Amino acid sequence: MSTTKPRPRIDTVSKGFWDAARAGTLTVQRCDDCGHNHYPGSPVCPNCLSSNQSWAPVSGRGTLLSWVRFHRAYWDGFRDDLPYAVILVGLEEGPLMISNLMGAEPESLKIGDPLEVCFDAVDETTTLPKFRPAGNTR
Structure with a gap:
């Protein structure tokens, strides 16, 4: 469980x-x-x-600035996701956002590649913005 x-x-x-x-x-x-x-x-x-x-x-558009792959679950709830990637996105409008990558492995991307937001409705009250390679509709 x-x-x-x-x-x-x-x-x-x-x-x-x-x-x-x-x-x-x-x-x-x-x-x-x-x-x-x-x-x-x-x-x-x-x-x-x-x-x-x-x-x-x-716009929901941004650029991949950096990423890291976590191999340790610092919170028990992430144990089943190991290893998982966390990315740093530079939004087109300026701010930076830390998120997760969907639809690709970070090793398949280059720093500077375009990303776009997608949303993960985890329950009835929480929807997390995540990012995928731009143009990827998965």
């Missing part, structure tokens, strides 16, 4: 991100005063310190 994987802690700052992901839209926090895009969300803009922020949809 597999242990449940940890779920994100949804709070007032991150709620907009997780609601949009559940609806199949990738968002980043955008400052309503200076227009700075950032992820993860924060109570104030890291550029101008304004608290006027909202979650804005982004």
Whole structure:
């Protein structure tokens, strides 16, 4: 029997991100005063310190910047997935996002290859944005 994987802690700052992901839209926090895009969300803009922020949809396109393969389960819930890849994606709109790769092995890609978001509905309240090679519809 597999242990449940940890779920994100949804709070007032991150709620907009997780609601949009559940609806199949990738968002980043955008400052309503200076227009700075950032992820993860924060109570104030890291550029101008304004608290006027909202979650804005982004293209879901990005670039593979780095990856690592985990061979150890630091949380019991990931034991059945070993080994698994974690990737660093540079979103087209600027922010960086850590995620998982779907539809390919990272060894088959080159740093700089284009990626696109896909969504993994893990339960009725949590949908995780993950990434696949651009153009891969699996």
